[in-house]
Amino acid sequence: MNQDVVILGAGLSGSLLSILLAQQGKQVHMYEKRPDPRGAAASQGRSINLALSHRGIQALEQAGLADSLRQIAIPMHGRMMHSVEGALTFQPYGTAGQYINSVSRGVLNRLLIEQAATRQVSFHFEHTCEDVHLVDNTIFVRDEATQKMQEVIAGLLIGADGAFSVLRNAMQKTPRFDYSQHYIAHGYKELTIPASATGDFAMEPHALHIWPRGGHMLIALPNQDKSFTCTLFLAYEGNESFEKLQTEEDVLAFFNRYFPDALSLIPHLTDDFFTNPTSDLVTIHCYPWSRYHHNVLLGDAAHAIVPFYGQGMNAAFEDCHIFNKLLTKHGTDTDALIAEFQRTRKPDADAIAELALQNFVEMRDKVADDAFLERKKIEAELYRRYPNQWIPLYTMVTFTDIPYAEALETGRKQDRIMEEVMKEFTHLIALTDQDFENIVARLL
Numbered sequence: 079m080n081q082d083v084v085i086l087g088a089g090l091s092g093s094l095l096s097i098l099l100a101q102q103g104k105q106v107h108m109y110e111k112r113p114d115p116r117g118a119a120a121s122q123g124r125s126i127n128l129a130l131s132h133r134g135i136q137a138l139e140q141a142g143l144a145d146s147l148r149q150i151a152i153p154m155h156g157r158m159m160h161s162v163e164g165a166l167t168f169q170p171y172g173t174a175g176q177y178i179n180s181v182s183r184g185v186l187n188r189l190l191i192e193q194a195a196t197r198q199v200s201f202h203f204e205h206t207c208e209d210v211h212l213v214d215n216t217i218f219v220r221d222e223a224t225q226k227m228q229e230v231i232a233g234l235l236i237g238a239d240g241a242f243s244v245l246r247n248a249m250q251k252t253p254r255f256d257y258s259q260h261y262i263a264h265g266y267k268e269l270t271i272p273a274s275a276t277g278d279f280a281m282e283p284h285a286l287h288i289w290p291r292g293g294h295m296l297i298a299l300p301n302q303d304k305s306f307t308c309t310l311f312l313a314y315e316g317n318e319s320f321e322k323l324q325t326e327e328d329v330l331a332f333f334n335r336y337f338p339d340a341l342s343l344i345p346h347l348t349d350d351f352f353t354n355p356t357s358d359l360v361t362i363h364c365y366p367w368s369r370y371h372h373n374v375l376l377g378d379a380a381h382a383i384v385p386f387y388g389q390g391m392n393a394a395f396e397d398c399h400i401f402n403k404l405l406t407k408h409g410t411d412t413d414a415l416i417a418e419f420q421r422t423r424k425p426d427a428d429a430i431a432e433l434a435l436q437n438f439v440e441m442r443d444k445v446a447d448d449a450f451l452e453r454k455k456i457e458a459e460l461y462r463r464y465p466n467q468w469i470p471l472y473t474m475v476t477f478t479d480i481p482y483a484e485a486l487e488t489g490r491k492q493d494r495i496m497e498e499v500m501k502e503f504t505h506l507i508a509l510t511d512q513d514f515e516n517i518v519a520r521l522l
């Protein structure tokens with residue numbers, strides 16, 4: 079019987095999974111439509127970074143990449159809020175020593191592919207999968223260099239081919255396959271704050287910078303070359319929207335009004351604005367993640383989410399980690415492996431999709447609200463006093479591997495309790511030891 083694993087997509091999740099499976103002695107073949115990122119041509123282009131946190135790190139550690147990771151990550155200990163007047167407020171993400179990491183997507187992807195290559199994973203770059211026959215697990219791949227089509231039969235076929243997965247497309251044509259996609263009203267555009275004239279970071283590097291402005295926001299994450307990649311999240315249409323920013327004057331006036339301190343740090347704002355694309359933000363739900371045995375979706379192919387919790391890649395890496403553990407458990411019983419993977423993972427994928435949508439409102443609006451910030455301080459104090467009983471939602475999602483569905487459920491309970499608490503106490507200072515004990519008792 080064909081034991082070979084074929085992975086569609088050598089992006090973040092596909093390449094990590096290839097390492098984990100190779101470590102278990104599997105022969106893995108990767109098909110990726112883009113060029114090999116280890117080549118010179120691929121290292122050009124804009125730097126795009128992602129926030130990597132506990133779940134992703136845990137999976138990377140399983141692949142033996144903890145040390146390499148430390149070389150490429152910039153710790154971010156909290157949010158740095160920028161008011162319209164340019165005042166800065168720092169909000170730590172957790173307790174001392176808890177931080178998230180800014181990593182370059184390109185550098186991380188290259189690292190994963192280099193590591194996979196040392197474990198005898200075979201790569202086929204510039205090979206685009208055009209179609210999949212599910213019944214016989216066959217993929218139809220076009221070699222971009224020769225334009226020749228090739229058929230490959232997989233023992234196990236894994237769709238790690240992102241939000242617009244070809245494997246999922248094939249599944250969508252089968253009976254009783256659930257599928258939905260939802261675009262939010264906002265799009266995003268990436269911009270760059272370069273290193274300062276003295277070659278240093280132009281802002282505090284160990285923070286995720288946010289300019290929350292209600293209906294829209296700008297964020298910035300540090301890069302290793304001392305620049306920052308900024309992302310503007312803005313509605314496509316409406317009073318303040320991409321459609322209203324048609325000329326250089328429009329863009330400058332918009333930034334001058336909402337982000338004046340950022341404007342002074344982005345020298346090529348209008349060039350970047352009109353050169354860089356405006357991209358969409360989609361949530362995708364589907365189920366099942368496998369059809370007719372021996373194939374499975376994971377990462378964005380199974381559950382694309384909006385980026386506001388910084389969890390898409392982390393969830394995709396956690397998929398790989400869990401899949402790998404289940405492979406150890408089930409061995410050659412692939413049906414049992416896939417069944418348990420999708421059954422246990424689907425509720426968590428749905429939960430993080432919901433949390434990510436909710437967090438957009440928190441990031442762009444609530445983080446600038448005094449009552450909300452006071453509530454966060456009370457929750458932080460509860461966590462300090464009762465670290466095992468009251469873990470704030472952000473901490474559960476970002477710094478633990480508590481299943482996302484459980485975090486969402488506990489977060490809802492905490493929300494209900496804190497709404498009552500905030501009616502009674504508006505400030506942390508007003509609470510006594512007994513009050514803290516009473517609050518925790520309500521959660522338990």
Ligand SMILES: Cc1cc2nc3c(=O)[nH]c(=O)nc-3n(C[C@H](O)[C@H](O)[C@H](O)COP(=O)(O)OP(=O)(O)OC[C@H]3O[C@@H](n4cnc5c(N)ncnc54)[C@H](O)[C@@H]3O)c2cc1C
Nearest residue numbers: 087089090091111129207239240377378385388390391392
């Ligand atoms: C603006 C933005 C910011 C984000 N920020 C964060 C963050 O801070 N933290 C975080 O955890 N997540 C973040 N994410 C989410 C994260 O980027 C994704 O969740 C992650 O990339 C998913 O990995 P993946 O391997 O499943 O898919 P992808 O990274 O999309 O990889 C899919 C791969 O498949 C290849 N492919 C596609 N179709 C084919 C085909 N037909 N044949 C062959 N190859 C194919 C693609 O070329 C690609 O290499 C962000 C996303 C966006 C849009």
